Structure formats: structure tokens, C-alpha cells
Amino acid sequence: MRTITIRTRIMLMLLLVGILSCAILGYLGSDYGQKIIAKEVNDQLSIVLSSKKDQIKTYLTSIENVVEVMGQNPTVIESAEAFSEAFYKLEEEQLNAECSSALGNYYTQFIDRLSQNMEIKKDQLLYYPKSLEGCYLQFEYIVNNPNPLGEKDKMNYAPDSSAYSSVHQKYHPFFRMLLKKYNFYDIFIVDLKKGDIVYSVFKETDFATNLYTGPYRSSNLADLARRLQTNSDLQKASWIDFAPYRPSYGAPAAFIGIPLTIEGQTVGGLIFQLPIGEINRIMTGGKQWETDGLGKTGETFLVGQDHLMRSVSRFFIQDSLGYRKTLLQKGEVEANIDRMYRYGSTVLQQKIHSNSLNEAFEGKSGVIEDSDYRGIEVIRHYEPLNFPGLDWAIVSKKDKEESFQPVTEFNKSIFIQTLVLILCITLLSLILANRFVKPVEKLTQAAKQLINGDTSQKVVIKSKDEFGVLGDTFNTMIGQLDEQKKAIQDQLQENQNLLENFVPPDFINRIKKGERTFADEYQNVSFITVDIVGFGALTNQVGAKKSATILNDLVDAFDEAAARNYVEKLRTVGDTYFAACGLFEPRLDHAKRIVQFALEIKQLLAQINLNRKLDLQMKTSVHTGNVMAGIVGTDKFSFDVWGETINYLFTMNHKTQDISLVLSEEVTERLSDLYTFTPVGEGTMSGKRIFTIKTV
Template sequence: KVLPGFASLVDAPLSPRAFMPTSPAALRLQAAYVVRNDDPAGSEGRKIVEVNSGPDGTLSTYDQVIGRYRPFFLRAVDTHALEDVLLVDAKTGTIVYTVSKRIDLGASLTSGPLSNSGAARAFRRVIEGGGVPGQTVLEDFSPYIPAGLRPSAFIAAPVLTDGNLTGILIGVLSVRQIDDFMTFDGRWDNVGLGKTGEVYLVGANDLLMRSPSRFLIQNPEGYYKALKAVGVDAETVAKIKHFGSPILAQRVDTLASRDGQKGLSDTQIVEDYRGVSTLTSWAPVSVQGLHWIVIAQEDEAEAMAPVQDLRHSIMVVAAVAAVLLTAISVLLASSFTRPIHAVLAGVNKLAGGDESVRIAVKGRDEFAELAQAFNAMANEIAERTARIDQKTRDYEQLLRNIYPDLIADRIRLGESSFSERVRNVCMVVIIIEGFDGLVGGGHRDTLERINTLVGDIDEACNGAGLEKIRTVGETYIAACGLSTPRLDAAQRSLAFVAQVDTILERLARSYDAPLSARAGVALGDAEVGVVGRHRLLYDVWGPTMLQARRIVFDAEPRTLRVTSAVLQQLSVRDGFVQMPDIVLFDSTRV
């Protein structure tokens, strides 16, 4: 069912035996799940066998084990718009579970036909990175056999059990989200790209497209005809037709892509991949080690249409003036044609790319009106070019904004590590008692109350010189000394906790609700970086964060617990009582 779907895309004959798993366990998995699917290649709308039960309805051992985690995998696919999720044994490289139940279920990423796939490269990168908590890797698009050789990108993260690397979770990214983002959901006109404008991504290493072409979406036959006209071979066109996408098939070898490959940005009138002259802006972008080029363009004919219309009007006026010149004196002729020459000179400069040219308006005659019309058109062209430049910068900034400032410089230098250790950081974890009652009390102004509560705490956090990390339900996490070193991080953190207690007392009276806080503060080193599978987020982790979260767990309401490292930094230690040591998961005593 799978191999015939892409047999025409490869040169050598395909042997089904080469793609079959070799271990008995993998054979049983594929027999129970993959063979029973109506489309193992993974098309949309196919029926997936999720549970394998015996004749008496009892679940298999495999389903009993994996059943408790299946909702998590399904939720990850839906929430992050993934095409599939693979769970891989870190020791053997065997894919032990997939949501889509394709032929990679039970296959090995260390040997066999999938050992050189993008999923295998993502697997090896996690292993080589040590499988540390919070580690994520992103692998560029490449053909994936279980998906019928459709281009697929992968994001991977380690799965740890008691601090040991036991598995690797690999998400197969859906190209539809990138497509929708780069094509504005088909609303090009609404974002100022006219009838021929588009924005697309190109791989810097191979100059192949990483997002769709507007012309393929709107007029497929015209798109294929344009590719053939510029010499694209029939095999490439057939590949684009087969997948319905130019990703990893359409080569963009233009001045814009070659300059972007060199790390250059510019705006010029150049030929695009269709051989059409376009007003184009381009810039290089980098995302987690992936090097792409973003290109925004509009056909020159559309972008420069106001100039051509103005040139036509000027030529008509010039012809009329020439007839009149035969009936007047040379002196009057010189005076009469001077404004026309000024306008014509301006048009020629504008057509030559000088968008700053403007014509001085003198008098109130027809030539003054013509000069005003020229200046208006020149302003419109300059504004359109500026909008295209701004959109290009916005797309580049949008991709870069997913990273915090703390590690942005290291990413620009091309480092493959996306985390950094910061020393002497105070981590503050506050649990707001009574928060659930505030949320579930059925009050009509619940949202307003929550916004007031979190907003007041945010202001106190900023005022104390701390940085908010995140808020999850009743838990508020902040840090001091993360971006800016603080010698008094401990004092600032405790002052912030005291302000939170005051805020909760005030709001408890105002809302007639029992609100209080218990807090934990720990001092030490912290790891900061980027985490997440689809929506990348700035986060903090490490022993210091674990200590702060652990000591607040057993704290009584309106109680502050601190580690000994915090206490040593305080000049006044009155009011603190020594508590029994707490043993963390790695046997560390706090």
C-alpha cells in the first residue's frame, strides 16, 4: 500500500522486504496496527487503528501499557498541529509508538531505511546533546519514507525517568502551519501584496523552497507552464504535481536567493524563479540552526504601473505641445517646454530606480498640476517600496523574537546550543491559596478579578527588580539576577514576597475571599533557554528552580521557606526557623 505511492519518484526498483522490520516485536506491531490501516502512507481522512484487542475484547499488553499515555500523545498532535508524534527508545533507537500508525512503527532509526531520515538525525542530535532537561532540536525538511516521501520537518526532545534518558519524543511538523503563515491564509491583497505579490522561504544550503508559491495555489496550470518556460525539467514538475507543493522540489536560483545565501539583505528589481521581473526584497533568517532566506516580491509591471500610466499622459501632453510650438516664437517655445522637460526628466529618473526624485511645482497651470500628479505617484511608489521593506524586516524579526535577548547573540554566531547557565539567581515560587475559589466562584467579574490580581503582582515584581517567568494557575514564578546581576537578589526576592502578601490581604478584603500565599525562595545557578515543540517559549530550569518548587510544596499558608544559601545572603535573619532537610529526586538534601 505504501511503496506504489512513491515508486515513480525514485530511480531504483523498490523491494518491500527492505522496508519490513526485522525484529519479531516490530513485526507484531505492524501486523496489529499498520496493516489494518486503510492508508499506511498517512493521507488526510484515513482511518487509524488505535487499539488492538483480542477476540474476547481484552486489550493487548502493549495497549495496556501505552493506553495511559495515549491521551497525551493525541493532545500533543491536536494542540501543536503536528502531523505525527513518535516515541523512540533512547537505547535501541526503535520507534515504539506513533499516533499515525505508519510504517515507521517498530522501525529502527539506527539501521535500515530510516537511519538517514530527518527523524534519525533529530534522534542522534538529542543523544549527542546529552539528553538534558529542556533540550529541543529542530531538523529541516527532508523526504520521509513513511509519509510517502513527502517533505517533513522534525522537532525532538528527551524523555527522562529519574534523571536518566530513557526515550526521545519526536514531533513530525505539519507544513500546513508554515504554508498558512507565509500565504496569509490566501489573503495577499489584504496585506498590500496586490495581485502578484508573495512572500516565501528558501533554504540557504540548497536554494530549495520551504513554503508554497502563490501562483501554484491560485493557478496551478499557469505555474507549471511558467516553470517549463524557464527550463525546469519534467521530473521536477511531476514531483511538484505529485505532492501538490514545491517544498524541496522547486529550486530558486536568483540574485535574491544567492545574496541571501551569503547573508546579504537588499531590495532590487530582479528576475524571480519564473523568469518574471519583480520588485524584490530579501534577507537571511536563522531558526534553531536552520538557515533560510525570506523573500518578498511583486511583479514589476504591477509595482511600477503608476509610473507607466504617468509616462503615457506626459507623452500625450508633449505631442500637443509640439503642435503648438510650430505656431509660436522660439522664445515662447523654450519657456513653454521647460516644465515638460522637467517632468520627463523626473519620470526617467523614477523609472531608473531613483524614488527620491520630486518636481518643483511652480504656478497654477496645467504643468503645475502635472508636476503635482507626478509627485503624488512618486510618493505612492516610495511608500509601497517602504511597505515591502518593512514587511521583510517584520518577518525576520518575527522569527527572531521567539528567542530571549540573553541568548540572541549566541544564536547569531551560529552556536548550536540554546541554553545558558546564569550564576547567583534567586528563584521565587509563590502558590496563591484560594485562587481556585476565586476562579470557580461563579462571579460575573471573575476575569476582571484575575487580571487585577495578576496585574498587581506583576507590578510588584517589576518594582522589586525581578523578572516574571510564567504564571500557571495558582503558581507564580519569578527570578532575580537573571538578565541583570543583583548583589541583593535575596533581599529583593523577600521584599517581593512581602508585597505579594500585602496585595493578597487587600484583595481578600475587597473580594471577601480567603486569599493567602506560601512561597519558596532558592539561590544558585539556573539554566535559561528556549523550550517547546511548536510554540517556543523562554523558560528557566535546573537545581535552583527544583529547590524553590520543592520547598514551597510543604509550606503552610502565609509561610515563606528559603534555602540556606538565601539565608546567608540576608543581613537580618530574624523570624526564620530551621526546618528538617528535604531530599530531592537526585538524593540532594536541601
């Protein structure tokens, strides 16, 4: 029997290895290519989402700033008083038959058009103003206004010689200029006590109606007016989310408003109706999706808590008929689609069914592959908008088919290249067989060095056959070992950073030098302890998970306030927050800063109570003195502070349970020129008086 020579065996073996290597490389190349493309798509979507998020938040912030500035504008406040006074001075006007008929005819047309967009009762009495002043003003400024519908704001005053028309003539040009300059849809002045809209720029059917008892008492505009009545921060604007607004024929409308005050007394409310067009322009990039890097199927849009869009769909704009056909094929109700096309927008019409939105509304962000609202597989990025007052999520997505089209082309290229490579290996196998031993020796030598722990050696094999692949793989393995070494070093550094969160840097250096138990004395340090009163009861009421979320929010808010006031947090134990000022960074104004911190977190807790509808209270004690600080324990050591100052602080906190903020005599002596202090009780503690701030 004829034996197969070693040369032949090597040739056959090289050929077999070559074919297998090509197949493996092809698979790995395809898999790697898909991952690279996926990463590029995800990176692009992430960049676009981040950019759009910044743009929309910048826009909303600019609107908020305008509203807050206008809320302090003397002209605006003066106009609110003037409009309210003139509104209630209007005498009852006897509307003649022509006037009544004209008002009725206008509402007939209004209701007919509104009923095309919304399911309503066609009863004029449901929409008429409830007051004679409202009927009179709507006739003079809407029905008897010579300007066409949509341009009623062009009339500066009604020719009726009334005091209201004089006021309107004086202030209307200012508000109309403001509306045009900032592209608002409408501007309202509302009597927040009675609920009357005493002025509007655009003059829709909400003008001169009552938001508390009138036809639009259930609107989001009315909800905002009620909210402004109880707004604790009179200089802070409040938002209300988009909802169908009947005076605008059911179109989506969002509002932002602020109370108007004089010396702390509310004289009215200034409310702006937000334009949806600017939000759509930002989210669509001015319809330049491909320029934004979204290709032919990518888009970015906003979604509300109700899972309805807050900005328009790209596909509704680009291919309206195709969009309708796609929704019908997906099984959407035709009546809902028809309503969408009557509005001419997907805002508050297109439902987004995705569990990822629930995560976004819980404050999470992420990437998911699923079906979009058209029933098409997409790559979706999502995250919360994180804008106070508007609970929205922002989504950036792109069709998977378009995203991975380069992978399909890449796979074709890999297949052709693999066939060519196999042919080359077959032709060159004879030559490579003669050189087989040399690469093996190199690999053997390098492996021995690796066993000895030397990862610096690289195998140099210039051939492009299987040995070249093996050499490259070996080098890659060595590189990974180096990376693992680096990862271990990084982990050690991370542990160092984590330790610094619990122990001061100076103490860490001493621990590294071998010291285990030591302490230093610190003089002139101010301390504060804060107990969240009522948190235990709240935990029993809402459960551990929700109470933990509330406690985290409180601690984060306290930490931010501490950083602003150069206060050093020492620890939190349950619902108790313990901090100092001037401990590790000596400060001459440590008492002042820690009192400022105490007052600030009191305001923060009040705001959190208001936002979350809670009734948490705060028991705060402040004391100044000398302490000892150091490392306690050997195996499980910790940083701690102690001394008479700390004992006095917690004793003071315990014995003054009914006072929200108490300060020691040492603190008040330092700050007597900044605050007015009031003694707590008639007695003393350890021979010293305890005080509270009079204004608190």
C-alpha cells in the same frame, strides 16, 4: 536689415525656455514617478515580508513551546516508560501464512506508491521492520487495522490482550487529542538509547522500526533522534529541517523533538512531525495575496540552505497548468516537473537560483531586481528568517511589469499635459514678456541675500511660467541648504553619541567644560576579566574573517548577558573581556551580579561551542574593591580604571591559569551564603586566599 526687438527676443526666449522647461519637467516627473512607485512597491514588499516573517516565527515558536511543555508533562514521561517496557516485553509471535502474506501485500502497495514519487529499489526487505516486535506491531496496528489508510490512528488498541495494547489503550487517546488540537502530522515516542520507535499516532511504516539500524536510519527523523541523544539542554526542543520522508511516501517532513527525562536520566524522546499545510497557509495568507497587498503577481515564500522552497509557490496553486508551461519554456527538466506535480507541491522541489539567497544565509538582507524561478523579471526582497534550528531565508517578490504599470500610465499623462502646457506658454508669452523684468529683480535681490548667508528668504513669484519654475528651484535650493545645515548639526550629535559609547556621560560634561585630565575614586566595585582560551589557535586554524565573526558573536552574547545582570562593559582587548558592576551605577549586590554574569557567560560559551563545534575555554577572574577611574591623555584621551584592585585582579588571573573561574577572598566573603567556594591551592596571594565555585 530689420532688427528683432527686445520684446520679440523676450517672447522667443520665453517660448524656448518654456518648451525646454516642459521637457525637463516631464522627464523629472517621469523619473520621480518611477522612483515613487518603486519606493511604494519596495515598502509594500518589505511590510509583507516583515509581517510574514513575524507570523512564521510566532507559529514556529508556539510549536516549540508546545513541545517543550509536553517534554515536561508527567503523563508524557510516564507513557514513554510504559510504551518502552511493553514494547520490549512482547514475546515472539509466530506469524501465520495469512499474517505474513497480509504484511507483504501491504508493503507491496506501499512500495508501489512510494516509487511513483521517488526513485527507489523495489525490495520489500529494505523496508521491513528488523525486529519481531516491529513486525508484530505493524501487523496488528496497520495491516490488521480495520480503518482505511490515513485513518489508522482511529484504532485505540489491538484485540490481542498484550501488555502493549493495554498501554496503547491508556495513552493513545491523549496523544491523538494532542495531534488533532495542534494539527501535527504525527507524534512519536522513541527509545533514544536503542533507536526503536515504540509508539506513533498516525501509524505509518516507520512505526515500530529502529532509527539507528532500520530502514529509515538515513532519514532526518533518525538524525534528530541522534541529536537528542547528545542534547546538552534537556529542556530545549531541537529542530530538523524538511527532507523527503519515505514513510510519508516521500512528502516533505520536518521534525521537532525533546528528550524525556526523570531526575536527569533520559527515558525516551518525544518527536513531532510538522505539518507543511500551516506554513503554506501563513506564507500564502490563506491564498489572499491581493488582500495582503501583493497584487496579481506578488508572493512570499521560504527557502532552505539547499535553495529549495520550504513553502508552496503562489503560481503552482493559482494556475497549475500555466506554471508547468512556464517551467518547460524556461528549460526545466520535465522529470523534475512531473515529480513536483506528483507531490502536489513545490516544497523541496522548486529550486531558487539567486545569489541574493547566499547573502540571506550570511545574515544579510536587501532588495534586488532579477529573474525569478519562472524566468520573469521581479523586484525581490530577501532576508534571513533568523529562527534557531532552521536555517531558512524568507523572500517577498513581485513582477516588475505589474509593479511599474502605474509609471507607464503616468508617462502618458505627463506627455499630454506637457503638450497642453506648451500651447498655453505660447499664447501667454506676450503677457509674460512685459512682466519679465520684475521676477528677475526679485531673484537678483534674493541671490544677494543668499550670498550674505541669509537662507531664510523665499522668492515669491506667482506666475506659472519659467520664472515661476526658476523661483521654485531657487526656493528648493535654499531648502536644501537648510537641510545641509541640519545634516551637519545631526552629524555633530552623532559624534556626541559615539563619544558616549567610550566615555561615561558625567565625564563627557567635564570634558566639555574644559577639563582634560581628571580622575575620581570609586568604592565597593566588582570587576571581572574573561580570557577566551584557545581563540588564538582557532584564528590560525579558520582565518581572520571567520574568527572575527565568532569573536563578534561571543562579545554580543556577553554584552546581552551583561545588560541582564547590570554589568558595565569597560572594554575588550583581543580575546579579553573586561567589565565591572557598581562602578557608575552603585549597587549593593554588585558582587552577586558579577558572579551571576560569570556563570551565565560560561553557559553561553558552552552553547556556542556546541552549536559551532568549537572547543573554546574561558579563564575568568573576579575581584571586589576600590579603584580610580578617569580620563588619561590630552590629545588622544581615553577612559581607564586603575588601582590595587585592578592590579590584583589581573595578577590573580595570570597566576591561576589552570582554573576556569577564580574569585578573590573579598568576593567569597560577600557571597558565602549563596555559593559553596573551594580554595585554589594551598598558598595565598598577597596574604589572601583565592577560591573557585565548587559547582562550576
